[in-house]
Amino acid sequence: MHDERDTVRPSGLGDGEELAFLRAMSGQFHEDESDAELERYVPVVERDRTIVARDGERIVGTYAVRTATLSVPGGAPVACAGVTAVGVAQTHRRRGLLRAMMEQGLADARERGDVVAALYASEASIYGRFGFGVSARQLRYRLDRAGVRFRDPVEVGLVEPATVEQALATWPAILEAGVRAQRGGCLDMPAAHWQVWLGSDPSAARDGASARRLVHVPGRGYAAYRVKGRYTDVLPDGEVVLLQLVAADAEAEQALWQHVTDVDLTATVSSWLRPPDDALPWMITDPMRLRAGEAPPLYTRLLDVPAALAARTYRAPGAVTVRVHDRLVGSHTYRLEVASDGRADCAEVTDADTAGGHHTVDLECSLESLSSVWLGGVRVCELRAARRLVEHTDGAVARLDAMVAVDRLPWTPFEF
Numbered sequence: 039m040h041d042e043r044d045t046v047r048p049s050g051l052g053d054g055e056e057l058a059f060l061r062a063m064s065g066q067f068h069e070d071e072s073d074a075e076l077e078r079y080v081p082v083v084e085r086d087r088t089i090v091a092r093d094g095e096r097i098v099g100t101y102a103v104r105t106a107t108l109s110v111p112g113g114a115p116v117a118c119a120g121v122t123a124v125g126v127a128q129t130h131r132r133r134g135l136l137r138a139m140m141e142q143g144l145a146d147a148r149e150r151g152d153v154v155a156a157l158y159a160s161e162a163s164i165y166g167r168f169g170f171g172v173s174a175r176q177l178r179y180r181l182d183r184a185g186v187r188f189r190d191p192v193e194v195g196l197v198e199p200a201t202v203e204q205a206l207a208t209w210p211a212i213l214e215a216g217v218r219a220q221r222g223g224c225l226d227m228p229a230a231h232w233q234v235w236l237g238s239d240p241s242a243a244r245d246g247a248s249a250r251r252l253v254h255v256p257g258r259g260y261a262a263y264r265v266k267g268r269y270t271d272v273l274p275d276g277e278v279v280l281l282q283l284v285a286a287d288a289e290a291e292q293a294l295w296q297h298v299t300d301v302d303l304t305a306t307v308s309s310w311l312r313p314p315d316d317a318l319p320w321m322i323t324d325p326m327r328l329r330a331g332e333a334p335p336l337y338t339r340l341l342d343v344p345a346a347l348a349a350r351t352y353r354a355p356g357a358v359t360v361r362v363h364d365r366l367v368g369s370h371t372y373r374l375e376v377a378s379d380g381r382a383d384c385a386e387v388t389d390a391d392t393a394g395g396h397h398t399v400d401l402e403c404s405l406e407s408l409s410s411v412w413l414g415g416v417r418v419c420e421l422r423a424a425r426r427l428v429e430h431t432d433g434a435v436a437r438l439d440a441m442v443a444v445d446r447l448p449w450t451p452f453e454f
């Protein structure tokens with residue numbers, strides 16, 4: 039029988055092949071961006087971390103990694119492989135190319151010392167089999183501007199227009215203080231990525247909307263949005279398409295929301311990737327004006343379970359022993375012990391320890407499930423209710439839920 043892996047092997051990306059890689063990737067997503075648009079991304083292609091599958095000369099599979107760190111509750115960010123640009127040509131699907139690239143990519147990441155891998159998925163059913171679990175749920179909004187009243191308005195004059203240069207110089211610190219220092223689940227944005235995001239704004243990428251509008255409360259918060267002009271009959275019916283709104287303090291955050299919900303000639307504000315514990319519903323008098331739905335979640339996959347679990351701090355002390363099953367690395371048992379100061383130790387437990395009664399396995403689950411709960415964004419009891427986790431010791435689910443609970447839910451306000 040013909041085995042595709044004999045002829046189409048994943049390999050690295052050669053010198054000068056960045057554009058060919060980006061073209062292949064863009065085609066796989068049915069976007070077919072022009073070379074001029076794709077050129078913008080060349081500086082952030084990490085050639086030594088890129089995997090392609092080739093059929094002869096032709097690139098028929100793509101997989102890229104953004105070298106990153108991921109914020110965790112109460113601790114220093116951990117080394118993270120931001121998996122992106124995953125795609126396989128229509129002519130080469132369902133022959134194992136994604137699996138081959140993913141297995142190689144995750145093995146490379148583990149070898150480099152990445153503690154976790156993270157990604158956004160085009161379809162929710164693809165990545166669980168590779169150990170990725172939903173770690174940060176996110177919402178999209180559609181806000182009916184006419185009905186929006188703020189309960190306790192702040193001085194909207196705090197909001198100023200920002201130049202690209204001001205944004206590049208000051209917004210990274212706001213993202214750090216407003217999201218990464220407060221929440222788990224946020225990737226870092228190195229300067230080159232800020233430059234890709236804000237450095238150009240080709241009209242072909244605007245989907246019929248205006249150029250990007252940049253505003254900020256200097257040093258405290260920022261928002262980027264576009265405006266889609268539209269008239270229904272003779273009435274202005276435009277839309278503010280909010281790209282990102284982040285603030286390090288509550289007053290700046292509300293000033294920015296007041297600004298984006300008060301743009302002339304618009305009737306709605308739509309936004310993408312908001313955290314489920316967002317402040318906005320509590321700022322306005324009628325939260326029913328805010329129609330929220332599911333937005334793509336952030337998925338993570340633990341690569342080094344003890345390092346990942348020990349990297350964060352915990353809400354409550356306690357100990358649990360968890361047996362974890364994974365198709366890529368097999369089954370392993372870990373004991374997590376959290377001291378009264380919230381700091382944790384985690385180590386693998388041998389079969390001899392569990393068989394000898396030294397440690398009892400309290401919980402058993404897939405790596406996908408453990409990856410979902412480690413940042414506190416998904417509750418352990420929810421997964422048990424969905425039969426995704428087995429409780430062997432009474433009270434272990436409640437104990438782990440109390441330990442992993444967080445003040446602010448995980449959130450990455452941008453896709454990568």
Ligand SMILES: CC(C)(COP(=O)(O)OP(=O)(O)OC[C@H]1O[C@@H](n2cnc3c(N)ncnc32)[C@H](O)[C@@H]1OP(=O)(O)O)[C@@H](O)C(=O)NCCC(=O)NCCS
Pocket residue numbers: 066067123124125126127130131132133134135136137138158159160161163164167
């Ligand atoms: C999704 C995609 C990358 C899959 O590539 P592929 O080479 O066909 O996948 P493989 O043959 O290696 O399949 C690996 C496994 O994933 C499953 N799978 C593949 N595509 C899937 C999909 N769209 N939904 C659910 N499961 C899928 C396969 O059934 C297989 O499962 P198994 O090994 O457990 O039996 C490819 O269809 C694609 O490029 N789609 C468009 C771009 C895209 O959506 N990329 C993902 C971006 S996050």
